Amino acid sequence: MDIQNYKLHKKILVAVDCIIFGFDGSELKALLIKRGFEPERGKWSLMGGFVGEDENADKAALRVLHQLTGMKDVYVEQLHTFTDVNRDTAGRVISIAYFALINIAAHNKQLEQEHESRWFPLDKMPALIFDHKKMVEKAKAMLRQKVATHPVGFELLAKKFTLPQLQNLYEAIYETELDKRNFAKKMLSLGILKKLDEKERESSKKGAFYYVFDTVKYRKMESNALKFI
Amino acid sequence: MDIQNYKLHKKILVAVDCIIFGFDGSELKALLIKRGFEPERGKWSLMGGFVGEDENADKAALRVLHQLTGMKDVYVEQLHTFTDVNRDTAGRVISIAYFALINIAAHNKQLEQEHESRWFPLDKMPALIFDHKKMVEKAKAMLRQKVATHPVGFELLAKKFTLPQLQNLYEAIYETELDKRNFAKKMLSLGILKKLDEKERESSKKGAFYYVFDTVKYRKMESNALKFI
DNA sequence: TCAAAAGTGTTATCTATACACCCATGT
DNA sequence: ACATGGGTGTATAGATAACACTTTTGA
Known part of the structure; x- marks a missing residue:
């Protein structure tokens, strides 16, 4: 100095x-x-x-x-x-x-x-x-x-969220459209989402299954070098 | 406040x-x-x-x-x-x-x-x-x-550097070994290195060609979203 | 029965990885 | 002539991207 x-x-x-x-x-x-x-x-x-x-x-x-x-x-x-x-x-x-x-x-x-x-x-x-x-x-x-x-997008959603909600979030962040089949495939393949038996029924007639972020599983992952997108 | x-x-x-x-x-x-x-x-x-x-x-x-x-x-x-x-x-x-x-x-x-x-x-x-x-x-x-x-590794080298030197640098940063064929392929494919006619002759008998980082080309690239590794 | 959104699989393309031999040169 | 490090190509596997139809249900 x-x-x-x-x-x-x-x-x-x-x-x-x-x-x-x-x-x-x-x-x-x-x-x-x-x-x-x-x-x-x-x-x-x-x-x-x-x-x-x-x-x-x-x-x-x-x-x-x-x-x-x-x-x-x-x-x-x-x-x-x-x-x-x-x-x-x-x-x-x-x-x-x-x-x-x-x-x-x-x-x-x-x-x-x-x-x-x-x-x-x-x-x-x-x-x-x-x-x-x-x-x-x-x-x-x-x-x-x-x-x-990093799994921080979830912070912007409620504890329980649907895949379409999560996809909308990513689409908003990146100002782009994503293919829902590819999106679901990738997100689920990360192994950090837990599917609930319950459905969200506000935004569609069929209803979409809720998921939660599985903190426990995430912490167990060695690398934590995920690729969400 | x-x-x-x-x-x-x-x-x-x-x-x-x-x-x-x-x-x-x-x-x-x-x-x-x-x-x-x-x-x-x-x-x-x-x-x-x-x-x-x-x-x-x-x-x-x-x-x-x-x-x-x-x-x-x-x-x-x-x-x-x-x-x-x-x-x-x-x-x-x-x-x-x-x-x-x-x-x-x-x-x-x-x-x-x-x-x-x-x-x-x-x-x-x-x-x-x-x-x-x-x-x-x-x-x-x-x-x-x-x-x-980002093309910042070059800051750690002299203006002119050889591919082996650049590879050694990346290996040191990531504490890993890289395959020289794949490394050269990737680096050159980014299109931001300019090969000189001159060789470095200290560290080998054959000598290794010098390269320089091509700032002009880099600036022209739209995305600038490169993947060096 | 129809409209609206959810859910799901396969193929093609691109990218990443693994791998081995010849080249140039100084000693 | 040989030892040292430089330079190069191909084949395989894995990841990403493109793509369309069926399901559920409330109105």
Whole structure:
């Protein structure tokens, strides 16, 4: 290191911002808030917060997510740290961006009103403050990459889901159409889905069998180098 | 955000740490320094530095790399930000880790003495301060992933390299042996290598043709979704 | 009985892997 | 002439992609 005394260096405000993904059955969405304070009050923004003295960034992200959604045990993952000198118009703030995957149905809708938050389809996002658009773009890229090799797509669905639902999710993430025969074949061949005896009967007359993600089987797999797509 | 006034939040020291990879022709190595100041003076450490008021983290990482190696235009990429409350024994410091790929032959060896730095094979690393071991592990994983899909391995070699050299590199990164026929076939099929008329004659009597990475062709490729391995 | 979505198998193509011999050259 | 490492092709297996009809059931 150049200068050796910690005290000679300026400290910086450290924030976290969360890209919260949800899936409504046909579209992939992100949860945004109307910023309630200056600067940029009233503009659309990612949910964020400052990292406190007694918490690491992961905790800060989970805290912030809980505030907005009422949910704990959310799947979050650190994405990238944004550090440009003038990224925040109110002063030097670096932001550690996280992406979160939640079951859109499970979050507390009352809190949506408090925070003036709203779900936006990814292709219909409003203008965002600061560098938040960059964050969303990066999160989208990471989601695609992650979901191709790790069983995290399930986080966006209810515990029980049907194969057509899962396929819709992948189609939304990759903005592409998939052949359902090939899709079912591949997903089932991974050996991490457990078929239930129960059917979902909302979206079709015939009904589609529910599946659950088999965590136990997944953990037992040596390699964990799956290919979902 | 919870509390809206920026001033109510504690600022934090922000550092960068660099995992510097090099390849000596047969082994993959990382460049470490003997830390020259307290705390943990004299112990092995990644090269790092604090992020200044007037620079973003990328710049800080490049600055730090230049100090240690004398090189500019180094390939660096942000890896992960480490934020545990007590990760630095001297106080709250978060560190944005970067990984760098350099041509081991091109760096300034004089600076090695000034900083008491040394190249360590990845499987013979000494104990490291703080959470630097975690950083190295993460960097290793990222290198493997990156190099499988992006043309960054070349950063570890000289501008001109032979196919056997490139294969040795991949074998070192993945700790595996590859079939040279299949390797050559795949690499050449990507269409991003340009064969030169010149041969390298150090390591064999017959000599091996030099290749260069064809940046122009690579940029022209639409998808850029390559599979190197 | 019909409309709507679920479920299911086979073939063709592409990609990945396994494998062995000749070539060029310096000693 | 021989030892050393470089260079090359083919055959097989496995993975992916293309493709269409039957089933169930509520309206």
